[in-house]
Amino acid sequence: MDQRKSYYDIHKAVIVCDAHCDTVDRLMKDKTDLGTRSKNGHVDIPRLIEGGVDVQVFASYVGGSKKPKGYYFNLAKRKLDILRTQFAKNSKTISLALKLSDVQKANQSNKISAILAIEGGQSIENDINNLHIFYDLGVRIMTLTWKSTDWADASQQSMKHNGLTDLGKRVVKEMNKLNMIIDVSHSADKTVLDVLNASSDPVIASHSCARALCDHPRNLSDRLIKDIANAGGVICVNFYSLFLDQKFKTDTDKKLKPKPPSFTKIIDHIDHIVQVGGIDCVGLGSDFDGMDAPPSGLEDVTKMPKITSALLERGYLDEEVAQIMGGNFLRVFGQVCGI
Template identity: 35%
Template sequence: MARLLRSFVPALVLPVLLAAAPAPVGDAAVRRAEAVLARHPVIDGHNDLAWEIRDHHDAAVESLDLSAGTDRLPYPLQTDLARLRRGHVGGQFWSVWVPADVEGPRAVEMTLEQIDIVRRLVARYPRDLVLADSAAAVRRALREGRIASLIGVEGGHQIDGRLAVLRQYRALGAAYMTLTHGRSLDWADSSTDAARAQGLTAFGRQVVAEMNRIGMLVDVSHVSDATAAAAIAASRAPVIASHSGARAVADVPRNLPDDLLRAIGARGGVVMVNLYPAFLSRTWRDWDMARTAAAKATGVPANLYGPKAPLPLATWDRAHPMPRVGVAEVADMVEHVARVAGRDHVGLGGDYDGIGGTAPEGMAGVDGYPRLFAELVRRGWREADLAKLAQGNVLRAMEAAEAVARAG
């Protein structure tokens, strides 16, 4: 989740500019991409719909109609069943996120509430969704034509320092845990906070070992470089970055340097590319930070964009147009990760509904993946590598983690 920049990330922004553009009629690359994705649907590593349902829809799963277009709601969402189908999403890791400043037993309670939202969501749409906590369950869902619904816990603070809580999350279906979020812990450091553990402490290594033992993927999105390196070294199973990017392309702390991309690949892991423009383009991030500073200077909120922007910001926006970030920039990031880590070690973790209306142009919602795959087709990607990007790499990492757990 792109929550570390939430103070200047909108939930509603420029829907016209960011609307998905229709594909050219008769575009051979689009036709090929659609055919590839029909055979190899995307397994997306990160989606924050559960938090959005909680935060803006009163956790009312039963009264929120995901079979309708949620982009037309008063508070629009980037995810609904029709767009998941159009985007050829065959598996989704639903993030169960708790703000990093929520600690102790309340963090555990809120995590359980988030898991409850995911499970109720799946129960409401049994023809479309099915819970999955293993690679075999995902493959079964794909054969049935249903969307495998996996759970990812987005922050080690959510276990409240207790391995028993970690085990219970796994028992409830969680398939990965991100070791930190926006704040450092006593046992692991965040990429956006001062170090406390200097990597991983002895307890941090215990957490990794227990995750290996119970078949839970270790996720290094959000962690510091030192913590990522320590986790990769400590883990007997492949490590993933569920929604990250490459620092060489966009120099921001949340992205990974090339040496860590290589290390994740060398150990069989997967780096799943985040679609938040700040992680795709330093130019975009610098623009948004300048916009936030302008908002602060004039005493207006920074998270209102387009026609909802207060007059001082609307004036600022006219003088400082938003930099364009689109499908080409996403493809650039995918290709860099693939070059450095290897095409066997790149995936997709869109962070939809955690990035608000700031998704790349042409990929405004979960239905945007065919456009990315069409762009990669134009760049010469073959079906075998597109299939790995879509699902093969993350399934292989899951199977490897499960094998480590079986071996004890």
């Protein structure tokens, strides 16, 4: 580290990306504006600015139990409409990014880049054409499954399809053609392997941790980390204490209501993923506003500079910090969605 630079100087100099938040759900619940600083939740524009976050992926979550046909498509579309309206309303500070050059232009104008994602492939209602509708609405990332996708097994349910079905493989191929990023967070291990075999593009895990450090089915095994890395993909570390810390998970399973661990657990997972897959395969995916137990010291997005500081303290070089904080994610975004 250059002794003349503070960690905050470095944090401001790099493009910081968060690959997953569920803020639209809080906006709907609280009937609030993205441009207004809130006392609730984790993310809004004023706090993104304070935290030095340059690129925020806003997911429209559509997971859950079986619903009548059309329910999940309409829910996803409604959430996307709300987000697009919020971006337009706050256009002086945030803009929608469809490709890498949009991020670069926004960064030059001191604006936050917003990337739209859908969390849950059931949103397409088993109809490939709906992928095109979502793409035209600005969606550039789709998490294939949560718990109720008919064509892809999820990590927290019994195996029904042995990974991806034939339709699931068609979805993967169509996402490749559309230049839409495939997100394997929430996918069962076999689903991830099937996706990697079917996809011609690198994939991301937008909000997942390392299973070797916290044995939860939502986390990725070392084999999957290696395979995603070898395919040019990125694992974005989740900030949820239940996925970060084995003791927190064990005590939660026992209903003991444990205190969240230190945010340095995030750095531990980054270290492990780097050791297994290399420096090119790791990023950040907070899951802010989608979970209720962030680690101590990282209570909301304003605390993001602490990650830069902790990475430097662990001995990462400035250029490696830039990769972890956003460069690796942007590489995949540009490769898949276009420059």
